[in-house]
Amino acid sequence: MTTSESGRSGEIGEGTDQPGYLAAVTDLLGALAYGELRAFSQLARDADLAPTLRHRSALATLAAHELKNYAVLTERLQSLGVEPETAMEPFVPAVDAFHERTSASDWLEGLVKAYVGEGIAQDFYREISRYVDDATGSLVVSVLEDTGQADFAVSVVREAIAADPRLAGRLALWGRRLVGEAITQAQRVGVERDALASILVGAPGRAGADLAELGRMFVRLTDEHSRRMERLGLSA
Amino acid sequence: MTTSESGRSGEIGEGTDQPGYLAAVTDLLGALAYGELRAFSQLARDADLAPTLRHRSALATLAAHELKNYAVLTERLQSLGVEPETAMEPFVPAVDAFHERTSASDWLEGLVKAYVGEGIAQDFYREISRYVDDATGSLVVSVLEDTGQADFAVSVVREAIAADPRLAGRLALWGRRLVGEAITQAQRVGVERDALASILVGAPGRAGADLAELGRMFVRLTDEHSRRMERLGLSA
Numbered sequence: 300m301t302t303s304e305s306g307r308s309g310e311i312g313e314g315t316d317q318p319g320y321l322a323a324v325t326d327l328l329g330a331l332a333y334g335e336l337r338a339f340s341q342l343a344r345d346a347d348l349a350p351t352l353r354h355r356s357a358l359a360t361l362a363a364h365e366l367k368n369y370a371v372l373t374e375r376l377q378s379l380g381v382e383p384e385t386a387m388e389p390f391v392p393a394v395d396a397f398h399e400r401t402s403a404s405d406w407l408e409g410l411v412k413a414y415v416g417e418g419i420a421q422d423f424y425r426e427i428s429r430y431v432d433d434a435t436g437s438l439v440v441s442v443l444e445d446t447g448q449a450d451f452a453v454s455v456v457r458e459a460i461a462a463d464p465r466l467a468g469r470l471a472l473w474g475r476r477l478v479g480e481a482i483t484q485a486q487r488v489g490v491e492r493d494a495l496a497s498i499l500v501g502a503p504g505r506a507g508a509d510l511a512e513l514g515r516m517f518v519r520l521t522d523e524h525s526r527r528m529e530r531l532g533l534s535a
Numbered sequence: 536m537t538t539s540e541s542g543r544s545g546e547i548g549e550g551t552d553q554p555g556y557l558a559a560v561t562d563l564l565g566a567l568a569y570g571e572l573r574a575f576s577q578l579a580r581d582a583d584l585a586p587t588l589r590h591r592s593a594l595a596t597l598a599a600h601e602l603k604n605y606a607v608l609t610e611r612l613q614s615l616g617v618e619p620e621t622a623m624e625p626f627v628p629a630v631d632a633f634h635e636r637t638s639a640s641d642w643l644e645g646l647v648k649a650y651v652g653e654g655i656a657q658d659f660y661r662e663i664s665r666y667v668d669d670a671t672g673s674l675v676v677s678v679l680e681d682t683g684q685a686d687f688a689v690s691v692v693r694e695a696i697a698a699d700p701r702l703a704g705r706l707a708l709w710g711r712r713l714v715g716e717a718i719t720q721a722q723r724v725g726v727e728r729d730a731l732a733s734i735l736v737g738a739p740g741r742a743g744a745d746l747a748e749l750g751r752m753f754v755r756l757t758d759e760h761s762r763r764m765e766r767l768g769l770s771a
Contacts, residue, residue, distance in 0.1 A: 336588070339595055343579030352572070352620040352627075356605070359575055363599040369592070384588040391588075 319494065319502050321379065324435050326495035327427065328376050329386030330394075330488065331439070334420065335369035336387070337394045338362075345409030354406070357451050361413060368442040375438050389492060393484040400480050407459055407466065408473050411531065414452035415477050418527045419520065426516050430498050430507060456531045471533040478524060555730065555738055557615065560671050562731035563663065564612050565622030566630075566724065567675070570656065571605035572623070573630045574598075581645030590642070593687050597649060604678040611674050625728060629720040636716050643695055643702065644709050647767065650688035651713050654763045655756065662752050666734050666743065692767045707769040714760060 342362035349355035373383035403409035421443050428436040460467050489496045501507025508516065525535035578598035585591035609619035639645035657679050664672040696703050725732045737743025744752065761771035 333588075336592060336595065339599075340579060340583050343576060343598065347576050352569075352623055356572060356609070356619075359572065359602055360606070362579065363575075363602045366595055366599045370596070373592070383592075387588055 322494040323498045325381050325386045326492050328372050330390040332372040333387035333390045335365045339365040348406040393488045397484040410452050422523045453530050460532050474528050558730040559734045561617050561622045562728050564608050566626040568608035569623035569626045571601045575601040584642040629724045633720045646688050658759045689766050696768050710764050
């Protein structure tokens with residue numbers, strides 16, 4: 300990481316060329332990469348629950364897209380001289396725990412999880428990209444590219460609720476459980492990984508977001524989540 | 536299918552513009568497409584059995600590659616005016632039966648299955664591409680592009696056998712079971728789908744392979760399988 304790469308150092312504070320910053324970016328990319336790899340597995344499994352080949356193929360395509368993101372993130376780790384496996388390893392327990400505790404019991408739950416989970420992840424990527432150097436930030440934003448898969452999830456879930464309105468209550472509850480588990484595991488990571496947390500809250504020699512800004516970020520993330528639930532026809 | 540597209544009509548006989556030929560090509564692409572979609576699911580699941588993140592990511596990448604092939608095949612079906620789901624549906628029972636009867640019980644079995652299964656499929660694609668019109672043939676060959684994943688499987692399996700030579704017997708047996716089940720399901724498809732069978736054995740107004748040529752094809756397929764098993768360090 301050279302100082303010239305950290306063009307936004309005014310915004311993120313000085314010190315992006317410190318070893319501490321490399322550790323932080325390694326944590327960030329490692330967490331995102333393992334998140335994508337695990338999401339791939341999960342979506343591929345959920346695709347098998349699909350009622351038709353068309354639905355199955357749509358979810359499988361979404362899974363393959365996660366793996367493309369995974370490749371981008373691990374290539375970046377390698378270019379920083381970091382072994383991707385080493386960077387991902389610390390995040391395996393939290394990411395796995397999230398998925399184990401939110402194992403979809405049917406096709407619709409899988410689809411809501413794909414849509415809501417991917418949405419939260421993308422919003423979080425977009426937020427965090429503001430606190431890292433330009434090169435890392437652009438890369439993180441590049442894996443956000445919308446694939447139009449969201450429309451698919453929305454139309455399928457809405458159709459299912461129109462056909463059986465009782466589904467709305469169960470799926471709304473499911474959406475809340477997804478967010479709850481995501482927050483639980485994110486907190487666990489925040490406590491265990493000082494380096495990663497330092498991207499947001501700063502570190503000696505490098506400013507982060509102040510408390511007010513962290514509060515606003517949290518509001519933005521939950522607002523977006525509510526909007527996504529509404530688009531599915533569900534209360535947040 | 537226009538006559539101008541079937542440039543090899545001299546080789547495959549006249550009549551590639553007949554409705555029967557479209558039915559045959561639809562069957563071929565439908566069978567291959569569902570095979571790829573199902574292989575995707577299987578590899579994605581087997582990736583979860585991997586002992587390390589590096590191995591897991593390699594198998595997941597192989598899975599994503601199958602899905603790319605799937606997309607190529609279904610786009611071709613659509614361009615022929617055929618709904619991919621309709622084309623795939625008849626092959627779901629045989630392909631699913633193959634995978635259910637050859638469910639890998641551990642990571643190495645999954646890897647041998649990926650390598651051997653993909654190898655047989657690719658050899659078969661290559662053989663059958665000689666009996667269809669040029670446009671279909673080139674497309675089928677385009678999904679053969681080697682991804683270098685084979686080297687990965689070979690080195691991992693050989694290392695495992697070097698560390699525990701008793702594995703060789705079990706995995707050799709496993710390889711034979713894979714081929715046995717593949718032949719069983721292929722025969723089932725051949726009996727049930729006249730249109731597909733007609734690509735190989737011909738149809739009224741269109742010549743296929745004669746018996747001697749079919750025999751030679753079978754020899755080539757089994758020879759290649761034996762070579763693959765040898766590369767893994769296993770007896771065929």
